[in-house]
Amino acid sequence: MEKLKLVEVSSELAAGTRGASLGVGAIKTASLNKGSDFFRKYKTTAVPTINESLFLDIENPYAKHIHEVRIMLERTCETISDTINKGFVPVVLAGDHSTAAGTICGIKNANPDKRIGVIWIDAHADFHTPYTSPSGNMHGFSLAIAAAIDNLECRVNNPKESTLQEWEEIKKIGVDGPKIKPEDVVFIGVRSTEEPERCLMENHGIRNFTVSEVREKGVKAIAEEALSRLADCDLVYVSFDVDSMDPDAISEGTGTPVPNGLYEDEAKELNRLLVQHPKVCAWEIVEVNPTLDEHNAMAETAFEIIESTVKALENRSAEVKI
Numbered sequence: 001m002e003k004l005k006l007v008e009v010s011s012e013l014a015a016g017t018r019g020a021s022l023g024v025g026a027i028k029t030a031s032l033n034k035g036s037d038f039f040r041k042y043k044t045t046a047v048p049t050i051n052e053s054l055f056l057d058i059e060n061p062y063a064k065h066i067h068e069v070r071i072m073l074e075r076t077c078e079t080i081s082d083t084i085n086k087g088f089v090p091v092v093l094a095g096d097h098s099t100a101a102g103t104i105c106g107i108k109n110a111n112p113d114k115r116i117g118v119i120w121i122d123a124h125a126d127f128h129t130p131y132t133s134p135s136g137n138m139h140g141f142s143l144a145i146a147a148a149i150d151n152l153e154c155r156v157n158n159p160k161e162s163t164l165q166e167w168e169e170i171k172k173i174g175v176d177g178p179k180i181k182p183e184d185v186v187f188i189g190v191r192s193t194e195e196p197e198r199c200l201m202e203n204h205g206i207r208n209f210t211v212s213e214v215r216e217k218g219v220k221a222i223a224e225e226a227l228s229r230l231a232d233c234d235l236v237y238v239s240f241d242v243d244s245m246d247p248d249a250i251s252e253g254t255g256t257p258v259p260n261g262l263y264e265d266e267a268k269e270l271n272r273l274l275v276q277h278p279k280v281c282a283w284e285i286v287e288v289n290p291t292l293d294e295h296n297a298m299a300e301t302a303f304e305i306i307e308s309t310v311k312a313l314e315n316r317s318a319e320v321k322i
């Protein structure tokens with residue numbers, strides 16, 4: 001039996017749409033409405049947030065609120081590293097997806113000599129940098145932060161000096177420099193990317209398992225293939241953005257919905273299978289936004305997925321491979 005620890009990071013500084021900081025609360029509401037004792041059984045450790053800085057002016061348009069995002073990543077990194085060092089597997093419930101970079105930094109800080117692979121289940125590639133982002137919304141920067149890359153080959157922006165100073169500091173969180181190699185990232189469900197991200201994915205041979213591939217080959221085959229691509233990694237982190245799922249079939253309750261995503265059963269089965277692998281050292285779910293939703297539908301779906309994933313993670317045995 002694995003020892004789990006729920007970590008809550010209700011930050012939304014890096015999203016382009018307001019409301020993701022209410023996502024974890026909405027998931028708890030869904031749990032209460034279902035009559036579940038989940039949050040009695042698993043107490044959350046909350047990383048303190050600074051969402052009030054959203055009321056300040058934006059000083060760095062190519063990396064909005066970068067100073068405050070850096071503080072949140074440092075806090076998340078410290079909490080995750082601490083959680084791992086105490087022998088727990090972190091299950092992270094977060095607002096916007098930027099904090100996943102903090103999670104990866106924390107995994108690396110606790111395991112500096114280990115090679116970390118990432119399975120990123122998302123509609124977006126989240127590989128932007130201040131040099132490439134069209135929006136400056138840093139929830140699209142997570143993997144570039146973790147890999148400590150600038151992607152200057154595909155540069156489109158000219159960020160100002162203050163932005164770049166913060167960016168250099170961000171790349172040092174957890175350990176100074178790369179926490180992961182870009183080629184140790186596997187995407188599932190990515191279907192909305194910009195040219196600089198496509199350029200980077202091509203340069204590093206990053207595999208994306210599309211939604212139609214998941215449907216054709218089946219969830220189990222995709223889970224196996226994704227994990228086998230990371231066979232040389234010592235640890236695997238699974239990051240689940242709810243916008244990987246289909247907005248029409250499930251809900252629009254997320255900041256940047258993209259049509260033609262995974263169905264609930266597929267997402268549930270995928271996460272359940274992945275976390276059974278003994279190398280999976282942390283799981284995260286992000287981007288539920290109840291202010292964009294009707295009847296809390298996304299949080300209800302997210303809670304179903306959390307319950308089944310946590311059960312699979314907790315009950316896995318070291319020998320079982322999918």
Ligand SMILES: [Mn+2]
Nearest residue numbers: 097122126241
């Ligand atoms: Mn994302």
